[in-house]
Amino acid sequence: MSRTGETAPGVTARPAGAGGAARVPRPAGPAGRNPAWLVTSLVLSVLGAYFFVYYVPQNYAPSRVDLFTEALFVGLAATGLNILTGFNGQVSIGHGAFFGLGAYVTALMMDDRAYVEFAGREWGLGDGVPFLATLPVVAVVCLVVGALIGFPALRVKGLYLALVTLGLAVLFPDLTKRFVRGTGGTNLVGLRGADLAPPDWYDWFPDVIADPLDDYVGARDQWAYYVALVLVGLLLLAVHLIARSRFGRALIAVRDHEAAAETVGIDLARVKVSAFALSAAYAGLAGSLSVLVARQANAGRVETFQLSIEFLVALVVGGTATVFGPMIGGFLVVFFRDWIDQQQRLEDLFDSSARAKLLSPAIFGIGLIVMMFFLPDGIVGGSRRAWRRVTRRRSHPIT
Amino acid sequence: MALLSVEDVRVEFGGIVALADLTFTIEAGTVCALIGPNGAGKTTLFNCVSRLYEPTSGRIVFDGVDLLDRPAHAIARLGIARTFQNLALFPALTVVENVMVGAHSRGGTSRARRAEALRILERLSLAHLAHRPAAGLPYGTLKRIEIARALAASPRLLCLDEPAAGLTHSEVDELARLVRELRDELDLTVLLVEHHMAMVMSISDKIVVLDFGSKIAEGPPAQIRSDPRVIEAYLGTPA
Ligand SMILES: Nc1ncnc2c1ncn2[C@@H]1O[C@H](COP(=O)(O)OP(=O)(O)OP(=O)(O)O)[C@@H](O)[C@H]1O
Ligand SMILES: [Mg+2]
Numbered sequence: 198m199s200r201t202g203e204t205a206p207g208v209t210a211r212p213a214g215a216g217g218a219a220r221v222p223r224p225a226g227p228a229g230r231n232p233a234w235l236v237t238s239l240v241l242s243v244l245g246a247y248f249f250v251y252y253v254p255q256n257y258a259p260s261r262v263d264l265f266t267e268a269l270f271v272g273l274a275a276t277g278l279n280i281l282t283g284f285n286g287q288v289s290i291g292h293g294a295f296f297g298l299g300a301y302v303t304a305l306m307m308d309d310r311a312y313v314e315f316a317g318r319e320w321g322l323g324d325g326v327p328f329l330a331t332l333p334v335v336a337v338v339c340l341v342v343g344a345l346i347g348f349p350a351l352r353v354k355g356l357y358l359a360l361v362t363l364g365l366a367v368l369f370p371d372l373t374k375r376f377v378r379g380t381g382g383t384n385l386v387g388l389r390g391a392d393l394a395p396p397d398w399y400d401w402f403p404d405v406i407a408d409p410l411d412d413y414v415g416a417r418d419q420w421a422y423y424v425a426l427v428l429v430g431l432l433l434l435a436v437h438l439i440a441r442s443r444f445g446r447a448l449i450a451v452r453d454h455e456a457a458a459e460t461v462g463i464d465l466a467r468v469k470v471s472a473f474a475l476s477a478a479y480a481g482l483a484g485s486l487s488v489l490v491a492r493q494a495n496a497g498r499v500e501t502f503q504l505s506i507e508f509l510v511a512l513v514v515g516g517t518a519t520v521f522g523p524m525i526g527g528f529l530v531v532f533f534r535d536w537i538d539q540q541q542r543l544e545d546l547f548d549s550s551a552r553a554k555l556l557s558p559a560i561f562g563i564g565l566i567v568m569m570f571f572l573p574d575g576i577v578g579g580s581r582r583a584w585r586r587v588t589r590r591r592s593h594p595i596t
Numbered sequence: 597m598a599l600l601s602v603e604d605v606r607v608e609f610g611g612i613v614a615l616a617d618l619t620f621t622i623e624a625g626t627v628c629a630l631i632g633p634n635g636a637g638k639t640t641l642f643n644c645v646s647r648l649y650e651p652t653s654g655r656i657v658f659d660g661v662d663l664l665d666r667p668a669h670a671i672a673r674l675g676i677a678r679t680f681q682n683l684a685l686f687p688a689l690t691v692v693e694n695v696m697v698g699a700h701s702r703g704g705t706s707r708a709r710r711a712e713a714l715r716i717l718e719r720l721s722l723a724h725l726a727h728r729p730a731a732g733l734p735y736g737t738l739k740r741i742e743i744a745r746a747l748a749a750s751p752r753l754l755c756l757d758e759p760a761a762g763l764t765h766s767e768v769d770e771l772a773r774l775v776r777e778l779r780d781e782l783d784l785t786v787l788l789v790e791h792h793m794a795m796v797m798s799i800s801d802k803i804v805v806l807d808f809g810s811k812i813a814e815g816p817p818a819q820i821r822s823d824p825r826v827i828e829a830y831l832g833t834p835a
Contacts, residue, residue, distance in 0.1 A: 446700075450686045453686040453689070456648055456684060457686070461672050461749065462669050462673055465669065
């Protein structure tokens with residue numbers, strides 16, 4: 198018997214005879230809908246939920262929990278980049294700047310010592326503002342800045358746009374050095390343990406979540422992880438809804454054929470600027486989350502550029518224009534980087550020369566190329582193809 | 597009254613005059629064909645109506661509105677939809693999503709939009725392909741999907757740029773029938789660019805003939821068929 202999603206054209210169009218109701222075409226995904234698939238996905242989601250919601254934060258050491266949080270925020274930034282680059286076709290290699298902007302706004306609002314020196318005045322941006330309260334501010338600031346950068350970006354495309362956004366990543370650290378007065382007058386805004394502690398209401402949660410054995414500051418890693426998990430969940434849901442909305446289809450239409458998109462009534466400027474703004478807000482919120490792990494906001498030239506590339510790598514490896522791809526890519530990038538760093542440390546025990554230090558990025562690069570070679574459409578795209586191949590083979594038994 | 601009136605429209609590309617002060621009108625409810633040899637300026641006129649090209653001078657008035665005052669993305673809303681000579685679908689979207697994007701300029705919920713898109717696909721015998729990605733479908737099918745996308749805007753004026761190109765004989769006959777039926781069912785006005793003369797002659801109420809950007813003849817099919825200047829433009833020799 199053939200699957201509903203795979204029935205040959207014409208079959209579905211015939212008048213329904215006995216049992217014909219089962220053949221009504223349904224808006225199913227490529228895999229169609231069948232019990233085996235439903236059960237598999239149900240089991241996987243329950244296991245996944247158990248692992249991410251309970252197992253990771255409750256069983257891993259703080260440094261490992263932090264690594265998961267980092268994977269979440271790198272994935273979140275890549276998810277934001279996906280809105281711009283994956284769905285809308287505007288390549289940015291400057292999203293490290295929006296990420297940094299989010300981190301700075303959050304850190305400056307939380308810290309009572311650091312300030313911004315601008316127009317001859319000192320702007321504190323708040324003292325001891327709770328972390329969660331900084332998030333809406335970061336979202337709005339990054340939406341506005343993203344839109345402001347999106348407007349001039351309307352004039353350039355492709356490689357030129359990539360270069361312009363690269364300029365952002367290069368410029369941003371210099372701007373922070375010029376205007377931010379953080380620890381010791383540098384552009385580093387460091388936070389104290391007490392600033393990063395979970396709010397009081399976090400203790401109201403059942404003990405399995407807010408572990409009473411952890412001391413106040415020690416619970417930071419779990420608190421950070423849970424915040425990241427919830428925020429990522431909400432923002433992934435938003436991407437899912439956007440992807441199937443009128444705006445989401447407009448994003449793809451503009452990417453696929455600008456003239457045709459304009460002809461059906463899509464305002465190119467509006468869609469492109471909105472994509473930029475939304476994408477910047479995602480990256481900014483990812484930057485805010487990074488403050489909980491790094492305990493600081495800091496922007497070095499190399500780091501900002503490296504982050505920008507990492508987001509792009511996570512996006513491409515995970516799968517552009519998919520909902521979960523960039524998040525999966527974020528996990529791969531962060532854990533792969535961590536794994537290489539560990540090899541590096543072992544290496545350093547025997548040979549601490551500068552040569553060994555070069556190993557990490559080199560392995561990273563080679564791994565990427567191999568990956569692109571075997572999975573040009575990313576993890577999600579690749580597994581979709583594999584799934585389709587499996588289901589197709591099964592639906593045409595050899596007779 | 598004319599639904600569309602093209603008045604002294606001139607388009608130049610560098611030294612090339614693609615449209616040389618072209619003037620003609622289309623009456624509401626009619627099928628008007630725009631024909632002429634390759635490079636005559638037919639697609640250029642479409643692109644002016646779509647506001648993708650900026651004429652150096654002239655006016656294009658649609659139902660009392662000067663199109664040249666409006667940006668490209670405002671044209672669909674006025675009731676003008678088109679297809680492209682070289683396919684211009686959105687390959688990553690499914691067929692039904694392509695048609696839904698066609699209705700971008702109209703209001704309504706996503707659900708209503710989808711139902712309407714499915715209805716149009718049904719009408720064009722494309723319903724069985726609704727949830728397939730547009731990429732990879734046969735050429736003739738893609739051309740029909742483009743028509744479906746254009747219809748989703750509920751246009752009053754439908755502009756078709758070489759819809760029969762690349763179709764088989766039987767497909768062309770079917771297309772001709774479809775265009776006439778759609779005009780009657782949906783109360784459409786059609787601007788048709790086509791090289792397939794049998795189709796043009798059979799469905800047009802009026803034919804405008806272009807050569808090197810200038811109008812060399814205008815009239816009903818019977819008159820155009822025997823016009824010596826048209827024959828000369830097409831055959832390259834005086835009749
Ligand atoms: N964007 C452009 N830039 C430069 N020249 C152009 C452009 N678009 C059209 N032209 C020129 O304008 C003239 C008219 O082209 P157009 O595409 O309108 O012809 P057409 O009548 O549609 O021909 P065909 O039957 O081959 O489609 C041609 O000489 C073409 O080279
Ligand atoms: Mg043409």
